[in-house]
Amino acid sequence: MDHSGLIALVGNPNAGKSALFNALTGARQKVGNYPGVTVERKAGRLALSDGRHVDIVDLPGTYSLDPKSPDETVTRNVVFGYQEGERQPDMLVIVVDAANLDNHLRFALELIALGRPSVVALNMVDLATRDGLELDAERLSHDLGVPVIPTVAVRRRGLDHLRDAIEAAVPAHSAQRPVFVPHAERSEAELRREAQRIARRAIVSETPSRRLTGAIDKVVLHPVSGPILLLALLFVIFQAVFSWSAAPVEMIEGLFAALQSGVEATLPKGFLRDLIVQGVINGVGSVVVFLPQILILFFFILMLEATGYMTRAAFLMDGLMAKVGLSGRAFIPLLSSFACAIPGIMATRTISDPKDRLTTILIAPLMTCSARLPVYALIIAAFIPDRLVWGGIGLQGLVLFCLYLAGIVGALIAAVVLRLTVTRGSQGSFLMELPKYQMPLLRDVMLGLWQRAWIFLRRAGTIIFVTTIILWVLLSFPKPPQGSGQSIVEYSAAGRIASVLEPVLRPVGFNHEIALALIPAMAAREVAVSALATANAVEEGDDEDKTAQTLGERLQGRWSLPTALAFLAWFVFAPQCLSTIAVTRRETNSWRWPAFMTGYLFVLAWLAAGATYWTAISAGL
Amino acid sequence: MLLTALAPNKPAYVDRIDWAAMSDADGKRLRELGLCEGASIELLHRAGLLNWLLSRFGVTRRGAHACRVGRMIVAMRAAHAAAVTVNTGPVAEDEAGPD
Numbered sequence: 001m002d003h004s005g006l007i008a009l010v011g012n013p014n015a016g017k018s019a020l021f022n023a024l025t026g027a028r029q030k031v032g033n034y035p036g037v038t039v040e041r042k043a044g045r046l047a048l049s050d051g052r053h054v055d056i057v058d059l060p061g062t063y064s065l066d067p068k069s070p071d072e073t074v075t076r077n078v079v080f081g082y083q084e085g086e087r088q089p090d091m092l093v094i095v096v097d098a099a100n101l102d103n104h105l106r107f108a109l110e111l112i113a114l115g116r117p118s119v120v121a122l123n124m125v126d127l128a129t130r131d132g133l134e135l136d137a138e139r140l141s142h143d144l145g146v147p148v149i150p151t152v153a154v155r156r157r158g159l160d161h162l163r164d165a166i167e168a169a170v171p172a173h174s175a176q177r178p179v180f181v182p183h184a185e186r187s188e189a190e191l192r193r194e195a196q197r198i199a200r201r202a203i204v205s206e207t208p209s210r211r212l213t214g215a216i217d218k219v220v221l222h223p224v225s226g227p228i229l230l231l232a233l234l235f236v237i238f239q240a241v242f243s244w245s246a247a248p249v250e251m252i253e254g255l256f257a258a259l260q261s262g263v264e265a266t267l268p269k270g271f272l273r274d275l276i277v278q279g280v281i282n283g284v285g286s287v288v289v290f291l292p293q294i295l296i297l298f299f300f301i302l303m304l305e306a307t308g309y310m311t312r313a314a315f316l317m318d319g320l321m322a323k324v325g326l327s328g329r330a331f332i333p334l335l336s337s338f339a340c341a342i343p344g345i346m347a348t349r350t351i352s353d354p355k356d357r358l359t360t361i362l363i364a365p366l367m368t369c370s371a372r373l374p375v376y377a378l379i380i381a382a383f384i385p386d387r388l389v390w391g392g393i394g395l396q397g398l399v400l401f402c403l404y405l406a407g408i409v410g411a412l413i414a415a416v417v418l419r420l421t422v423t424r425g426s427q428g429s430f431l432m433e434l435p436k437y438q439m440p441l442l443r444d445v446m447l448g449l450w451q452r453a454w455i456f457l458r459r460a461g462t463i464i465f466v467t468t469i470i471l472w473v474l475l476s477f478p479k480p481p482q483g484s485g486q487s488i489v490e491y492s493a494a495g496r497i498a499s500v501l502e503p504v505l506r507p508v509g510f511n512h513e514i515a516l517a518l519i520p521a522m523a524a525r526e527v528a529v530s531a532l533a534t535a536n537a538v539e540e541g542d543d544e545d546k547t548a549q550t551l552g553e554r555l556q557g558r559w560s561l562p563t564a565l566a567f568l569a570w571f572v573f574a575p576q577c578l579s580t581i582a583v584t585r586r587e588t589n590s591w592r593w594p595a596f597m598t599g600y601l602f603v604l605a606w607l608a609a610g611a612t613y614w615t616a617i618s619a620g621l
Numbered sequence: 622m623l624l625t626a627l628a629p630n631k632p633a634y635v636d637r638i639d640w641a642a643m644s645d646a647d648g649k650r651l652r653e654l655g656l657c658e659g660a661s662i663e664l665l666h667r668a669g670l671l672n673w674l675l676s677r678f679g680v681t682r683r684g685a686h687a688c689r690v691g692r693m694i695v696a697m698r699a700a701h702a703a704a705v706t707v708n709t710g711p712v713a714e715d716e717a718g719p720d
Contacts, residue, residue, distance in 0.1 A: 063650065063653035063654070064649075064653055066649065068646055068649075068650060099692055100691075100692055100693055102655070102691060102692075103653075103654070103655045103691065103692075103693055106653070107653075131692075133692075188649070188652060189657075192652065192657065213694070214665070217665065217666065217687070217694070221665070221666040221668070221687055222666070223666075223667065223668065223669055223670050223672065223673030224670060224673060226668075227670050311696070314696075315666075315668055315685055315687060315696045316668055318668060318684070318685040318696075318698070319668055319669045319671075319672070319684045319685065322698070328685065328696075352646070352650075426644075429643075429644070429647045429697075429698065429700075429701065430685060430696065430697065430698050431647060431650050431651060431654065431695070431696070431697050431701065432695070432696045432697075433654055433693055433694065433695055433696075434687060434694040434695070434696055435694075436694075
């Protein structure tokens with residue numbers, strides 16, 4: 001196969017680059033990260049009609065070659081050939097929004113001035129027409145000096161012409177170029193004036209405004225209906241996360257149970273079987289079971305992003321975010337953190353102010369992620385009576401809601417304190433384009449979901465796989481002497497570590513078995529449930545619901561209500577997730593901040609558990 | 622008048638921007654979003670339920686502003702909007718100049 005070169009897709013945010021990338025490459029995409037940063041690298045391959053294949057890389061959207069945030073820096077570096085782990089592109093496909101021509105042409109002119117082979121994709125011409133704009137692509141091409149191809153990426157219109165233009169422009173052989181050394185040729189104002197002149201010449205006719213977007217915004221951005229709509233949407237999303245996931249979760253549980261039975265029936269009793277069944281299948285299965293909830297949440301997030309609503313949510317939330325020293329942009333990563341803090345922390349890369357971004361990263365683990373649910377479900381079912389209060393509200397549901405609320409309030413307070421201390425600095429700004437509304441393309445949303453599912457499963461198959469094996473070994477060895485009557489877990493290495501931790505945890509009402517459960521839960525919070533099950537020597541059946549019920553009943557007899565409540569309060573704040581700590585390390589490029597995050601969250605967790613325990617004791621519970 | 626005082630949905634154009642009132646990076650980003658002297662502008666929305674409620678009683682508090690700048694909708698905080706002086710009179714000579 002002949003690889004003829006690398007094409008970079010580059011342009012302003014909201015120009016429809018990703019849709020064009022998906023349309024050109026289909027499902028043949030590889031999603032990874034650029035070395036040293038968590039900026040996503042999306043690459044694919046395009047077959048040309050002359051038999052050549054070219055690689056395409058979709059660069060993060062930016063407004064100029066003078067970056068303001070980490071993802072914009074990657075775009076600049078790739079275009080100039082500075083980016084580690086990326087070849088210098090052989091040609092540029094510059095994507096511009098036909099309806100925002102004067103603004104997008106300014107950056108296009110900057111790119112064209114680099115002198116690389118370039119093609120301009122005049123994208124979303126259908127929406128421009130909808131907004132009353134008629135453009136002359138030939139005139140535009142003449143003025144820019146490069147081919148201009150009108151496209152509608154989401155409807156796959158103009159793609160053949162774009163492919164032909166790429167074929168004609170891409171060099172026959174990928175040449176090693178010297179690293180580009182930028183020099184200021186034209187001032188920002190000159191570029192802007194030229195962009196405006198060229199845009200004006202290319203516009204055949206226009207009507208003044210975006211009618212559809214304006215009409216929707218009248219409701220969505222209204223100070224009264226806007227927040228109500230946002231709250232309603234969040235309510236629907238969280239309802240869906242829990243109600244829609246029940247059936248697929250059951251299916252995954254059944255699959256792992258069948259796998260467990262299969263291995264038990266095939267392998268003889270012994271070390272290997274225990275390792276595979278108790279360690280690998282049980283450990284990895286307890287994490288994979290959250291895949292449906294994560295995908296449902298991501299489905300909504302991707303839909304909200306694709307329609308153009310997400311930036312409106314950021315606009316509505318900016319007032320609240322500003323009060324705690326953050327920007328409205330922080331709302332999007334924090335919303336993602338309800339599924340999992342890892343994509344949430346990764347999404348902070350669009351926040352330009354470094355202090356804003358760091359604060360958002362440090363508080364993201366306080367959003368109640370789906371891994372806390374099994375812990376909450378177990379303790380609430382065991383200790384909180386299933387009865388109605390205040391005219392028909394379920395007490396158990398109310399406690400769950402309060403735990404979510406405690407996380408949000410805790411995050412906002414933490415943000416205020418952090419902004420006044422360790423991330424002190426000038427208040428960041430909030431400058432954002434609100435794109436026009438679009439009907440999302442289901443195919444692109446599904447592709448995005450598949451990519452996220454794959455990233456999650458790969459993590460489950462690597463980090464979590466290895467961690468669960470280590471934990472299983474720590475919980476199983478050394479074995480107590482035969483006939484000693486001692487519990488295997490108590491005698492194990494993990495049991496001994498728990499004895500060391502116990503004096504620190506006893507003041508907040510935690511007993512030895514909680515101390516023991518907290519060690520494996522360092523890998524992932526939900527592991528606390530299976531660790532408690534092991535520590536309680538419960539015979540785990542195939543049905544996890546049954547296991548949880550048995551475990552719950554046993555905990556009722558062994559824990560006091562204040563201890564159970566303190567345990568819940570602990571998990572609102574505890575930073576118990578190795579993957580989150582690892583991604584924070586990668587995102588902040590130092591061990592200092594993940595160490596600080598882990599420390600302050602542990603202190604918060606201890607104080608919250610203590611305050612809950614002491615209050616409950618003094619209240620006579 | 623300042624952009625913060627502009628009535629919603631009233632077309633205007635940018636008369637002057639106090640670039641010294643903001644950081645260089647923010648100023649550059651605003652220009653990249655099309656906000657420069659001579660650009661057509663229209664205030665579309667002000668965010669904040671509390672601000673809206675207080676405004677019913679004549680108390681002015683300012684949240685984020687969503688403005689149409691050219692053909693783009695740009696969101697900015699009141700602090701930035703307060704650095705923009707607008708004019709609702711006849712449009713001045715376009716910055717782009719003649720063809």
